[in-house]
Amino acid sequence: MARKSKNNRSQLIIILVFVCLVFTSVGITSFTVLKFQGQETGAGGYKNVTLTDAYLVCETKLKQYVGESLHSYGIDDLSTRYDQERSLYLVFFSAQIRNSKKGESTNNYVTCQVDGRGAIDDFWVSVEREDGDGVHRRDKTNPFGYEF
Secondary structure, eight states, X not given: OHHHHHHHHHXXXXXXXXXXXXXXXXXXXXXXXXXXXXXXXXTXXXXXXOHXXXXXXXXXXXXXXXXXXXXXXXXXTTTOEEETTTTEEEEEEEEEEEOTTTOOEEEEEEEEEEETTSOEEEEEEEEEOSSSSOEEETTSBOTTSOBO
16 A cells, blocks of 8 residues: 555656646746747847838838928839848838928938838938929938038
């Protein structure tokens, strides 16, 4: 009878150790998944950025930059692309922006560069003028960021 009691205790200890290992494994896995799921890779960035993510980031920036003056906009599907050499998403829009003084809309061209983390690397809006001088940036700087 003493032998049966020792066997039952041994089996109970083995089962308890096995159950503890299972709970520990599930706990560690759950913690790891919850902690690292959708974790940012840096300030303002994400893992596995796609062209759609870049488009959405640029669209948000355009709406913030122009505000209520934005009449309509559309993505330029032919020019928008991923530049593998520079590791940047290049997103191009054409936008109709209302002039607050005249109430008329002007043609504008938006260029947005998004890095591999999903953060905007460069953003500018160019205005098509009817005075024959061609296209000018709205912020009075050249493509390199210097004022002219």
